[in-house]
Amino acid sequence: MYWMSHLTVDIGGRPGIDCRGFCDYCYFRHVKDVAPLGCRYCLPFKKGCDYCSRGVKEHYTGFKSLKTVADETLGSLQVLTGDVTRITVSGGGDPSCYPEFRDLMELLGSMESPLHIGYTSGKGFDDPAIADFLISNGLAEVSYTIFSSDPALRRRYMHDPTPEASLAIFERLSAEIDVYAAGVVLPGVNDGDDLVRTCEWLDERGAKGLILMRFANTSEQGLILGNAPIMAGQKVHTVQEFADLVTGLNEQFSMKISGTPLCDPEIGSPFAILHEPDLLKKLPLVTGRATVVTGSVAAPYIRRLLRMRGYQGEVAAVEKEIACLITIDDLKDLELPNLGDVVIIPGRAFVHEAEAERVLSADGTARMVVRGPEMLTADAETSMGMKMSGVLRMEMEGFAALINIINQNG
Numbered sequence: 001m002y003w004m005s006h007l008t009v010d011i012g013g014r015p016g017i018d019c020r021g022f023c024d025y026c027y028f029r030h031v032k033d034v035a036p037l038g039c040r041y042c043l044p045f046k047k048g049c050d051y052c053s054r055g056v057k058e059h060y061t062g063f064k065s066l067k068t069v070a071d072e073t074l075g076s077l078q079v080l081t082g083d084v085t086r087i088t089v090s091g092g093g094d095p096s097c098y099p100e101f102r103d104l105m106e107l108l109g110s111m112e113s114p115l116h117i118g119y120t121s122g123k124g125f126d127d128p129a130i131a132d133f134l135i136s137n138g139l140a141e142v143s144y145t146i147f148s149s150d151p152a153l154r155r156r157y158m159h160d161p162t163p164e165a166s167l168a169i170f171e172r173l174s175a176e177i178d179v180y181a182a183g184v185v186l187p188g189v190n191d192g193d194d195l196v197r198t199c200e201w202l203d204e205r206g207a208k209g210l211i212l213m214r215f216a217n218t219s220e221q222g223l224i225l226g227n228a229p230i231m232a233g234q235k236v237h238t239v240q241e242f243a244d245l246v247t248g249l250n251e252q253f254s255m256k257i258s259g260t261p262l263c264d265p266e267i268g269s270p271f272a273i274l275h276e277p278d279l280l281k282k283l284p285l286v287t288g289r290a291t292v293v294t295g296s297v298a299a300p301y302i303r304r305l306l307r308m309r310g311y312q313g314e315v316a317a318v319e320k321e322i323a324c325l326i327t328i329d330d331l332k333d334l335e336l337p338n339l340g341d342v343v344i345i346p347g348r349a350f351v352h353e354a355e356a357e358r359v360l361s362a363d364g365t366a367r368m369v370v371r372g373p374e375m376l377t378a379d380a381e382t383s384m385g386m387k388m389s390g391v392l393r394m395e396m397e398g399f400a401a402l403i404n405i406i407n408q409n410g
């Protein structure tokens with residue numbers, strides 16, 4: 001049998017520190033040493049595991065040496081079966097700031113598989129010639145932070161010492177390979193006319209797509225590492241304002257423009273399945289009444305879909321907007337009398353189940369907590385390279401699993 005294998009090369013590094021200093025809007029700024037939150041990987045009797053105490057914070061000690069990266073890559077190759085069809089470079093720090101970046105690229109390029117850089121800000125690139133070097137070493141795809149096509153804004157907010165060079169590299173790469181641009185939108189800084197100019201710049205250069213990220217500045221908006229606010233006094237879009245911005249821009253430009261937390265206008269996600277009555281009919285009917293807890297963005301969609309399949313229970317929304325970032329503090333704010341005896345929490349919530357049961361039974365009614373599916377839909381980062389059929393399949397699988405969990409648990 002023929003196997004295809006993806007190889008991930010982890011270069012380590014610390015966000016902000018191994019990126020030539022923090023971008024002003026970085027999600028990892030001001031991160032405190034918070035106690036482990038608990039998660040789906042924790043053992044039932046112990047809150048905190050490697051994932052939720054270290055992985056989430058991307059808590060590396062610094063970039064790994066080239067020798068370590070090479071040794072680890074060799075080790076991974078030995079356990080992979082078949083040809084390597086794609087190599088992805090990832091890490092906590094920014095690959096463009098990796099001290100032995102050229103040697104690393106030559107080493108990986110010699111394996112003659114398409115290279116993919118999972119994410120770079122480009123801040124570490126000072127010489128435009130690096131673009132051709134990357135292309136000749138097999139770079140096929142990169143996600144590259146644009147923030148703005150105005151070098152002055154990159155310099156000011158990303159602390160990019162050579163913004164003109166970073167943009168020249170972006171331009172050269174876009175002409176040859178698949179470049180996905182990404183950018184956090186700061187209202188009053190890089191939205192409005194600047195964002196339209198940036199989209200024009202990207203479209204003209206042949207970028208494959210642009211993912212816009214709504215800036216988060218409070219715990220409800222997703223800062224769960226004790227680090228709010230990131231930028232004191234900075235204005236933030238509401239989820240709806242942001243979705244309208246993304247939808248409007250996507251209509252104006254030929255490249256694909258999507259946003260997180262909302263939305264991918266071309267595919268209709270999140271929850272594209274709501275527009276597909278024939279698919280909805282194929283989902284199982286809901287016979288159980290278990291309460292479904294979710295984030296405030298997803299709640300109306302999930303409620304609507306489950307009701308269409310006969311659900312008579314409660315979809316309870318916490319204030320946290322993103323379901324995957326729910327923590328125990330969000331559960332503490334729920335109105336307990338509104339909850340059933342069985343409560344389903346999002347699969348990825350940063351909550352330890354035993355603690356959740358204690359908190360949700362505080363009114364004297366013993367409640368059982370069950371973890372739901374990991375994903376019910378695709379966010380824009382997931383859907384960027386996907387076709388609509390793939391997103392619908394994900395949603396069908398997610399909802400079928402959720403309904404089965406509701407039915408099995410009452």
Ligand code: SF4
Pocket residue numbers: 015016017018019021022023025026027028094121
């Ligand atoms: S490049 Fe990314 S990880 Fe590094 S400081 Fe900027 S936003 Fe944070």
